[in-house]
Amino acid sequence: MFSVQLLNPAQTLPFILCQNRDQEAIPSNADPCGFSYPDCVYTKGKDLLSQSAERTRRLGVDKSCTVFIDGKQECIRDNDQWINCPDGGEVGDFVKRIELASKKSVYATWKREKTARD
Template identity: 40%
Template sequence: MDEFSHLLGQPRAAQTNKARYGVRRLAAILAVAIILVFAVVATVMFRPWTLPARTALRHGDRHTESNVDRLVEDPTAKGEKVLVELFVMSRCPDAVKVEEVLSSVVKSVYSIMDVQLNFIASLNPNATFGADCKHGDAECRGNIDELCALRHRSDLPSFWRFLLCLNSHIEDIGSGDLSLKCASGAGLDTAAFLACSEQNEGRSLFKQSAENAQFARVSTSATVFINGKPRCVEDGDWYDCPGGHAPGDFIRDICAAYKGSNPRPSICAQYKPTTLVVDDGY
């Protein structure tokens, strides 16, 4: 009997040892899996992610983004037009003065020029519109409305009609009612304009325009650049305007700077280039 029991006990012991080995093996596998999970989690949490740097698009940059996030168009890449940049604030009397002078310029040579608005403001992610404006949030809203009108214009003269309409009621710039009235009167696509001004597109345009002003190191409203080079400043009075600041002076310089293949407007024949004109800037 004892011998028989001894013989029976051997396979049972083997099975027990095998089971114990299986348990130890499973525990080792689980331990390794847990260590790997913790390693992956730690890598994700503490890896020093690097966000792609966003370079402010400034006057004349040829490489702009191609989707809704393409915040600033490059007019010189379309039709080789002369780029006129305004560094302004929408409720600034000096900006209104410059824009009034340029209204005659736009009427005369809009076919060979384009305009970029760069608004002077201090970027602040906690501000209502993403920046602090000198004349308050109403100005920030006015900046956005002007950028959206420029983005969704049918042509440059229609945008300028919108701009002059706003400027004629400078104390109300930033009012949605005034902006909508001016957009409709100027013949803009009001649906596209409202969608831009009331949603993220307008704020993104505003943020980029403020970055452009900072990149160019311009803090005075109103400052005019032509093809990426300073041309004139109006700040209580005109200065740094070696080529003059009358409408004809700007027309002359834009005509001289135009290097495109399309014919110049006939008015260009009335102006002779001077040594002060701004070249293409590249």
């Protein structure tokens, strides 16, 4: 179990903007950007961040807005445009894909349970 600590956006937004000025330097530019980490970051937080960064690297994600639905890369938002998004990038398009993925998941679960009972 881990605890969630919400940070004040008035403090975190300037930090994020500072880091984004030199994205290649992330995470080593955290100290120069003047961010003070809460105590929880030094244990579980660092581990979670490392795991997230490693998973992102393994998936080949190099854009900050890469959308995955049910484990499949669906769309990438880059330079204010959706790319590699053949089914559309509007809210309704995402809703349809999420609903379809959910229905497939529910059906797969039902089928597994039915097979186990038979």
